[in-house]
Amino acid sequence: AQSVTQLGSHVSVSEGALVLLRCNYSSSVPPYLFWYVQYPNQGLQLLLKYTSAATLVKGINGFEAEFKKSETSFHLTKPSAHMSDAAEYFCAVSRNSGGSNYKLTFGKGTLLTVNP
C-alpha cells in the first residue's frame, strides 16, 4: 500500500520569502511522485513530477522538489513566494498497481497563504 503525509495543513509566508511545503511518502516499491496545485474554484494542475530520473525536479512557476529516498520525502520549494502562488498544494504518489493503472494516492493538501 502507498500513502502520503503532508505536514502542515496551512502554511503562511510573506511575499518574497522561501516556500517550503513538506511531503513524506510510504511505498513498498519505488514510487512516482507528483505535486499538484489547485487554485480557487479550479481543477488540479500538475506542478512537477518525479519518475526515477533526476532527483531534483523543476516544475512550472519556479517550483522545484527533491526526491530523497533515505528520508522518504519529496518536499516542494520555491525561493521567492509571489502573491499568485496562494493556492492549495497536493502531493501524490503513484505506482503501477496492475494493468498499467498508476492510480494516484493524495495527501490531505497544504493551503499556502502569501502575505503582502
Place this chain on the structure above:
Amino acid sequence: EPEVTQTPSHQVTQMGQEVILRCVPISNHLYFYWYRQILGQKVEFLVSFYNNEISEKSEIFDDQFSVERPDGSNFTLKIRSTKLEDSAMYFCASRPMGGLEQYFGPGTRLTVT
C-alpha cells in the same frame, strides 16, 4: 492546450435520485479516472478505466456507481441512488499511453439534499 472538461460544474440532487457526471478527456488519452474530494478531506481514487473496462476500483466504488465511455469522447460516472454522503467534488482525469502524469478536469460539485 488540450484540457479535460467536466459538466455540469455544480449538480444539486435529492437523496435517492440518479445522477450522471460527464467528462470529456483529452482526445488522444487512453486511461481515464474518477476521483472525489469530500469537503475538508483528501482527494480519493474511485475508479480507473482502460480499453472499455474498469481496470481498478476502490472500496468506495460500490454497486451504486458505474462508469461508461458511451462514445469516442465522453466518459461518465453514474450514481444510481444518491446518498447524503455522496456530496463531494468529483474530478475526472485522463492519462496518455506511455505517460505517468494525469490531467484533471475542473470538477463537478455534487450536492445531495
